Amino acid sequence: MIDLKGVILAAGEGRRCRPLTQTRSKVMLPVGNRPFMEYVIRALAANGIEDIYVVVGYQKERVMDYFEDGIDFDVAITYIEQNELLGTAHALLKAEQYVDEEFLVVNGDNLIDKRAVNELVSAKGDNVILAALRRHTGDYGVLIVDNGLVTEIIEKPGRPCSGILNTGSYKFTPDVFDALKQAPISERGSYELPETIMQMIKEGTQIVPLITKGIWADAIFAWDLLNANSLALGMDEPKIMGDVEEGAMIKGPVHLGEGSIVRSGSYLVGPVSIGEDCDIGPNAVILPSTSVGDSARIGPHSEVRNSILMNDARIGSGCIISDSVIGASCTLRDQVVVETGSCVVEIEGVFQRAEFGAILADDVSVGARVLASPGTVVGTKASISSGAAIRGTINRDSRVIC
Template sequence: MSIIKAIIMAGGKGTRLRPLTCSLPKPMVPILNKPVMEYTAQLLKKYNIDDVAVTTAYLPELITEYFEEGQRWDMNISYYLEDVPLGTGGSVRNAEEYIKEPFLVISGDALTDLNIDNAIDYHRTKGSKVTLVLKKEAVPIEYGVVITNEAGKIVRFLEKPSWGEVFSNTVNTGIYIIEPEVMEYYKKGDSFDFSKDLFPKLLQDGVPMYGYVTEDYWCDIGDLNSYKQTQFDILDGKVNLELDANEITKGVWLGEGSKIHEKTVINPPVYIGKNSLVDTCRIGPHTIISDNCDIKRDAVVKRSIIWKDSHIGEETHFTGAVACNRVHINKRVNVFENAAIGEESTLLDGVMVKPDIKIWPHKLVDENTVVNKNLIWGSKASKTVFGYRDISGHMNIDITPEFAMGLGSSFSAISKGGAIVVSDDASNAAFLIKSSIITGIHASGGQVIEVPDSILAMNRFAVKYHQADGGVHIRTDNADKNKIYIEFIDNNGANISRNKEREIENLMNRGDFERCNADKLKQKVSIENFSSIFIKQGLKLLEHKDALKRKNFKIAISSNSLKHLKLAKDYLNELGCSINYEKYEGIKPLKKQLSYLSNQIKLGKAEFGVLISDNGEDMIIVDEKGRSIEKEDYLLLTSLIAMKSKTEKIVLPYIVPNIFEKMAKSYNVEVIRTKSNPSSIMHEMLKNWNTNTEFPLQYTLNYNAIWGIGLILDLLVSSNSRICNLVDEFPEYYYLKEEIPCDWKDKGRVIKDLIEENKDQSIELFEGVKINDDRGWTLILPDHEKPLFKIYTEGFSQEYAQELSVSFSKKVMDLLTLT
């Protein structure tokens, strides 16, 4: 059986594979000595699919020159060039002559041994209009996740989800069997994607689409690791295909004309192409050496891939790396794990290339040089740099000046060269990294507004105050002065979205930052003593300043940040408050700080206490009765204050108790739930808020502790109330949180199993898996930064909450034990 025609999508640039793809389109990247797309063509031929269209975009002549019209494979190949990007669907729609009958779409830059006949049988048996070939992936967040019902019918698509959205571990392989009528949704020349545009429309219209889950091999060659692993898998016999070489002994393939010295030590599996010379050295395991290579005496090559016409010198160690065509590596060179050397580069004697380094084509590295940053025309690149809300790491280890300069250039690029507020906490480490970020912004033609000796809340305010396009704040950890935190702010004063984070990560990974000429460089504007403007603006927010001064509140404050203590004291002194705070050296544990605040209240030296977090956003309040108001209780307090202040809406993270809704209903206030990451919460709070210097009340109470204290005092004066009175209004609720360690690879599988096991229950899939029953609810959410599950439970009684928490914690642990 066969489908008459197929379309190979071959327009990929392969930016994440650079420098391998600097002069090659992604489908032409070699896998065991021949282009990856050739394996696709051979697979189609194996299943009698002879009539093939190829859609091209990047360096198309290299594809057409190699494959010509398909004569070598006894196939008929036609080409369709995208002059402008049309998307995956648009490029296929452009091949109009090939979509008049059922057809197969397959990627030219992924490797698979898919049984196409079985997939076609499935498509026809189901009466499907579109069948997606799916594959189970342990860590699915870099792919499009597809959710199907028991019958295999597709019910939902998720494009590169966060861990909170991973409801299945079956991912879209980009292989489709399509009936021609569904392509009529668009016209030839339209730009659209299959997964983002066409498939969601078909799903909305009820067009039958099915997912065929294959057990056959499939790997998307998206980055250097997957590029290497695919070839290692072939050598390990995990892929059903034949190699173009003789297997001279088990696990050792040797091409025609190649010679291996009799004293060479080979640890299989190893592949050596044609006409290569291997002297007395050590090779393998998992080594691929292409045609016309020369490996000299006492060299060590293992877990590496060496392209054609390359030279590895005497006593050189080449481990876990890739060398492109015509690379010349001299004597005693060390190239370490996950490095990549671009074509026609030369490394002279004694060079050391550190792990993960990329050297662009045509580079010359002098003798005894240690290459510890990418040699492109910029600095270091990395695949994923953002955590839950920021970038963090240790100075000169995780976060180097070169890395920071790349961050500055990347953020400037996505900010279109606009004005960026850059601030720091005046520590030595933060100053170093700030200077590098500013250099990167300037180098890309951006404008810098510097706010030295600052806090994060000041940066957010400064972005609004100066109407900047974004902001960057750098601070050090109070307990570890070598640890750096970098937060990126958008033009509304909120943390940038995950999409913007990915844009920065992609630019950092590629490393090809834009650079400007000298006449385009912009002068830095430095704003000294911006804290005075910050305090004045905080005072303007208050409606009852005179009454506050007459009241003369006595407040105890504590923080591990002396900067936050000083700012809070200066701000509250302007309101006539008497401030007590403890002067101490170093870091004080949370319990001791809370104990200090409680003692101040008991001794009558303070009416209530405030503990300000290291980042200056979060607060713990100790009320007049000595009760600590933190986390969910603090959010409940700030929500109550917002409701009493006649706000129209409150924004709540999805994970918090439902009791908030009941309280909001009594105040006739709308509740908007959002995902639990800080960026999503901030963006929802700031939606449709257009003033240049102010922020919504709920936002300020949760993300600006210093101004927040003033707003709480303002409410207390206006209502002649106390904090303990507000706390006494809290409704009773029963809420528990647990954490279950896991392996990263188990996250998607466990979530999918939980959905399947509870399919007959009331479940929600907004973020993680939320399961409702007559005792309450439980939310199981994979953590974004750590290998663990977070389990949130709210019960209608303490007993019910405990039952649910124990039950689902055990369920997750049981699922984790399954192989």
């Protein structure tokens, strides 16, 4: 049996997940209270892939500080820097000197489980693409398959369709590096793996698609984190390691980290994950598909549902937070209400239809009695005064005065 190595592509920012990626790369966005890339590493480790090479670039220090040498995750991590972010093909080429046998390539900003990785490891063929059957919005590459081989990759068709999606996970032989050295320039002016694979197909290389039955998810936009979070919450075994006061009620799978406390009268319905050193309630309500990061605080009589609260978030009393992502070290004072519903959001000059409450980047301060309309997006370190009604996009470092 070949001792497989793994290459994780983790150099990009994830621009369409702004403003959350203003302070961290997409691979470090938390779902189920773990960064995306932790799921990737754990899935590789579960399949005996211990030598992992991580290509880093944007906000690389955050990645390296969190994962270090990989010993805490039962792997050995070597970091490779991509100084210029010139695309995924350019990033993979950086790993050439480290790989001399068959290896796996996985995007660090996807949610993937050990079953999906095992399918890729066991797949027959020298060059394999892990694929997924999905109905989607046109933001993924679609594989055209004939007689068991990929004949074409239609990159981001831009319209809703059903099909076989390219997950961005591959099994290659070292021969791929010769193709990478001749990678064509994409329409974006970068060197990307899908275009390189298409060039390989034209030159006669057989590319095998493998439709996964495991878990795979991505987050194209910041609000897509909510779906990934819901999936991630089902991937871990929940444990109650903190304190639950008498009179609090917990139903379903709820994880409560060490040093955390759920105070009397609170009501939690899983799947829910609460990190370490958190303070919940009294009389708080946390409803399914919610993750709460370390050292967070949810005040009395507040309700949070289907949301992500990152580390050190502070939620006052009487707040209602639905379908939202609240960044690290955000402070929401008393009686803040985030409405949820369908909306239209502008991302990089393109209007996207979505359905969520609000996206707050790190270090946002929200005063008391603020009402946020569906689709509100607030940049890093913005400040919202008490009594304001907010909607749309609020840029970083802005101040909204009632």
